[in-house]
Amino acid sequence: MSLSLLPLPQAEVLLDPEFLPLPAAEALLAELTATIAWRQEPITLFGKPVLQPRLTAWYGDPAARYAYSGLALEPQPWTPALLRLREQVQAAAGSPFNSVLLNLYRTGQDSMGWHADNEPELGPAPVIASVSLGAARRFRFRPRHPQQLLHEPVSLLLPAGSLLLMRGSTQQHWLHAVPKTAVPTGPRLNLTFRLVTER
Numbered sequence: 001m002s003l004s005l006l007p008l009p010q011a012e013v014l015l016d017p018e019f020l021p022l023p024a025a026e027a028l029l030a031e032l033t034a035t036i037a038w039r040q041e042p043i044t045l046f047g048k049p050v051l052q053p054r055l056t057a058w059y060g061d062p063a064a065r066y067a068y069s070g071l072a073l074e075p076q077p078w079t080p081a082l083l084r085l086r087e088q089v090q091a092a093a094g095s096p097f098n099s100v101l102l103n104l105y106r107t108g109q110d111s112m113g114w115h116a117d118n119e120p121e122l123g124p125a126p127v128i129a130s131v132s133l134g135a136a137r138r139f140r141f142r143p144r145h146p147q148q149l150l151h152e153p154v155s156l157l158l159p160a161g162s163l164l165l166m167r168g169s170t171q172q173h174w175l176h177a178v179p180k181t182a183v184p185t186g187p188r189l190n191l192t193f194r195l196v197t198e199r
Contacts, residue, residue, distance in 0.1 A: 003092065003165060008141060008154060012168035015156065019092065019131065019163035026160070029133040029189055031081050036102060041071055045113075053180075054110040060099025064196040068119055075099055082191075085131065089193050093165055095127040097193035105137065105188040108181040116144060116171045121196045127167040129193040132158040135186040139164065141174050158190075 003014035020028070038055040058066060059082055060075035067073065086097055103112065117128050142153040158164060
């Protein structure tokens with residue numbers, strides 16, 4: 001399949017639910033889960049340090065330093081598997097990427113809160129390419145400025161091997177999240193490719 005535009009106003013969000021064949025997605029999940037240098041970082045929420053409710057890792061070019069939620073991330077060097085995936089994602093997105101944030105959701109109780117990928121080092125209209133592996137999870141969008149956007153939150157089910165592309169003014173007008181679920185579910189690994197500029 002190919003990328004299809006989703007009906008979100010003041011945004012450019014595209015989805016390919018079959019970007020990677022399922023056997024390739026399953027093999028990549030097993031390799032990355034076993035070989036990535038996973039960490040559980042403390043972040044600051046409402047002035048208090050808490051552990052992120054998921055495991056994370058940051059890989060990329062040496063200069064691709066990134067900061068969010070009080071964290072300053074130094075990139076690990078690319079692995080062969082991540083480099084191969086980056087080539088595929090760049091070709092599909094038509095955009096270059098110099099870094100990738102990996103999030104491992106171990107169970108349905110691991111989550112990602114509402115946020116926008118709007119850090120200064122990503123620029124005013126970043127291209128974010130997100131590959132999902134493992135168990136399907138709900139990915140939600142809601143308007144960042146409810147008084148300006150008369151639109152209900154949108155929920156997508158992102159299956160293994162899918163590619164979600166966010167670009168244009170998406171981060172200016174929309175927040176996104178991966179909520180917890182009480183439904184028993186296996187691990188999900190998400191990789192978000194980005195182009196980080198020097199600050």
